[in-house]
Amino acid sequence: MDLKTLTYIVVGLSFALYIGIAIWARAGTTKEFYIAGGGVHPIVNGMATGADWMSAASFISMAGLIAFLGYGGSVYLMGWTGGYVLLAVLLAPYLRKFGKFTVPEFIGDRYYSQTARIVAVICLIFISFTYVAGQMRGVGIVFSRFLEVDITTGLLVGMGLVFFYAVLGGMKGITYTQVAQYVVLIFAYTIPAVFISLQISGNVFPQLGLGGHTGEMYFLDKLNQTVTDLGFAAYTAGNKTMIDVFCITLALMAGTAGLPHVIVRFFTVPKVHDARLSAGWALVFIAILYTTAPAVGAMARYNLHATVNTAVASGGDMFAPDASIEGETRPEWMKRWEKTGLVMWEDKNSDGRIQYYNDQSKDETVLAKAEAAGWAGNELGSKGKDGKFEGKVDNDIMVLANPEIAGLPDWVIALIAAGGIAAALSTAAGLLLVISSAISHDLLKGVFARNISEKGELAAGRIAAAVAVLIAGYLGYNPPGFVAQVVAFAFGLACASLFPTIVMGIFSKTMNRAGAIVGMLTGLSFTLAYIVYFKRDVLLGMSKVPDSEWLFGISPEGIGVVGMILNFAVAYLVMKLTPKCPDHIQHLVEGIRYPRGAGTAQAH
Numbered sequence: 001m002d003l004k005t006l007t008y009i010v011v012g013l014s015f016a017l018y019i020g021i022a023i024w025a026r027a028g029t030t031k032e033f034y035i036a037g038g039g040v041h042p043i044v045n046g047m048a049t050g051a052d053w054m055s056a057a058s059f060i061s062m063a064g065l066i067a068f069l070g071y072g073g074s075v076y077l078m079g080w081t082g083g084y085v086l087l088a089v090l091l092a093p094y095l096r097k098f099g100k101f102t103v104p105e106f107i108g109d110r111y112y113s114q115t116a117r118i119v120a121v122i123c124l125i126f127i128s129f130t131y132v133a134g135q136m137r138g139v140g141i142v143f144s145r146f147l148e149v150d151i152t153t154g155l156l157v158g159m160g161l162v163f164f165y166a167v168l169g170g171m172k173g174i175t176y177t178q179v180a181q182y183v184v185l186i187f188a189y190t191i192p193a194v195f196i197s198l199q200i201s202g203n204v205f206p207q208l209g210l211g212g213h214t215g216e217m218y219f220l221d222k223l224n225q226t227v228t229d230l231g232f233a234a235y236t237a238g239n240k241t242m243i244d245v246f247c248i249t250l251a252l253m254a255g256t257a258g259l260p261h262v263i264v265r266f267f268t269v270p271k272v273h274d275a276r277l278s279a280g281w282a283l284v285f286i287a288i289l290y291t292t293a294p295a296v297g298a299m300a301r302y303n304l305h306a307t308v309n310t311a312v313a314s315g316g317d318m319f320a321p322d323a324s325i326e327g328e329t330r331p332e333w334m335k336r337w338e339k340t341g342l343v344m345w346e347d348k349n350s351d352g353r354i355q356y357y358n359d360q361s362k363d364e365t366v367l368a369k370a371e372a373a374g375w376a377g378n379e380l381g382s383k384g385k386d387g388k389f390e391g392k393v394d395n396d397i398m399v400l401a402n403p404e405i406a407g408l409p410d411w412v413i414a415l416i417a418a419g420g421i422a423a424a425l426s427t428a429a430g431l432l433l434v435i436s437s438a439i440s441h442d443l444l445k446g447v448f449a450r451n452i453s454e455k456g457e458l459a460a461g462r463i464a465a466a467v468a469v470l471i472a473g474y475l476g477y478n479p480p481g482f483v484a485q486v487v488a489f490a491f492g493l494a495c496a497s498l499f500p501t502i503v504m505g506i507f508s509k510t511m512n513r514a515g516a517i518v519g520m521l522t523g524l525s526f527t528l529a530y531i532v533y534f535k536r537d538v539l540l541g542m543s544k545v546p547d548s549e550w551l552f553g554i555s556p557e558g559i560g561v562v563g564m565i566l567n568f569a570v571a572y573l574v575m576k577l578t579p580k581c582p583d584h585i586q587h588l589v590e591g592i593r594y595p596r597g598a599g600t601a602q603a604h
Contacts, residue, residue, distance in 0.1 A: 136476020188419020
């Protein structure tokens with residue numbers, strides 16, 4: 001059976017499973033649509049949270065970032081993992097104690113203000129659509145490569161599937177679908193990693209293989225030697241300033257704790273204790289992938305170099321004429337990925353071979369060797385938006401192409417296709433649901449049509465989800481950057497807007513509505529303006545602003561920390577100048593801070 005047929009079968013079976021679960025778990029009430037009935041078991045919720053959390057960015061793009069950034073990519077691991085701990089300890093139990101359906105509802109009630117609720121909805125929609133763009137982009141990539149359809153067709157298929165189980169099942173359908181998606185994605189991620197670790201280091205555990213030997217050298221030493229000999233920065237060297245590493249990590253942490261689609265998962269368990277318990281289980285499920293990612297990234301980078309330059313594995317001269325592979329006999333995986341434009345080669349010196357090195361290196365020795373060998377520039381990269389060659393391999397292919405580069409069996413390649421789609425769809429569905437909940441429950445039911453019936457609210461939620469799917473599809477077709485970068489912006493916006501407001505809502509009895517509203521708007525507008533200004537070349541097609549102009553040397557990915565500080569500071573100042581928080585709200589905050597149990601699990 002050929003690879004394409006096998007992939008269709010594996011992906012088709014996974015789709016059939018999701019659709020079957022969605023039909024079984026369709027929502028009949030608003031409570032089931034928004035919070036799955038509120039009786040989800042902690043282990044089930046932990047697994048669903050893991051799938052919700054491990055998005056296309058985690059599955060597809062994170063290891064790709066680590067592969068090309070090396071040590072610098074560790075900020076994503078530290079930030080996302082640390083953020084989850086922050087969420088579990090600092091916010092989840094208290095929000096569950098409050099007992100509402102959505103994050104804007106919490107903010108609206110805590111700050112006794114419909115305006116605060118509307119501002120929170122605006123923040124939520126900004127964050128969720130920024131995030132979902134990355135997920136739909138991941139869906140398009142997987143479909144275009146593995147099912148060999150164009151990205152538009154791939155997006156339409158993905159949109160149709162998400163539409164079906166998000167609109168039909170609401171949170172109840174999404175919860176149980178995500179459990180199945182977690183199982184698919186975790187097997188898809190770890191099985192190739194185990195095979196590749198065995199190939200390179202002989203160790204069945206990728207986490208140990210990363211620190212193991214390949215031949216007589218430590219693997220990381222071998223990788224460092226390979227990349228530096230070709231003019232790239234050492235893999236284990238950092239490539240960011242200390243302040244930027246700190247800010248990106250903190251923005252990802254606080255952003256994680258402020259992400260509405262993750263927070264809302266803790267509203268689905270029956271008791272406060274279960275919220276803590278499910279957070280712990282989610283950490284266990286997430287750790288399986290996150291501890292594997294560094295090995296996947298490093299080994300994918302090594303395999304890519306070893307494929308293009310045969311001297312990497314043999315230990316010979318990498319600048320020898322016959323070390324670079326011939327273009328005509330390049331591997332089949334490279335030809336397949338060329339159809340997506342995410343891999344491309346250009347024979348600059350017309351020798352019929354592919355030379356992959358850093359032609360912008362500041363190492364004169366490397367450049368002199370390349371010139372002496374007749375190399376005329378890096379010849380491996382991807383296709384730019386103008387259709388021309390760009391000298392950079394797309395980060396997003398590294399996980400998906402890894403099994404093909406390593407020559408693993410076809411069933412492993414088919415499995416990783418199903419896993420990539422599962423990761424993207426699970427998070428996209430969660431995001432689309434919080435968007436629809438914000439519109440139908442917070443705006444319609446909470447502000448503009450308070451007397452709407454439950455049936456009408458449920459219909460409004462489904463219509464809002466359908467519209468959100470269409471917008472997400474467009475953003476996936478035309479995303480502002482590659483997957484993980486887009487997602488990083490969403491975390492920055494969440495860090496600057498919702499996180500400080502939620503924290504003050506729980507831990508400050510005196511924070512009032514004026515402070516919260518002005519703080520949210522300040523954090524969101526500052527962070528959004530900074531990102532748009534420094535990413536205007538990607539977002540608006542304008543000339544790029546030099547990185548040297550970054551405020552305090554902080555990149556757009558980390559600027560959410562400054563937005564967060566501004567949010568706290570402005571909120572405090574405004575609070576001091578405006579009427580104090582009412583007494584009954586202060587008593588409410590005290591009640592949140594002392595969580596007690598709430599009922600028993602409900603049957604589904």
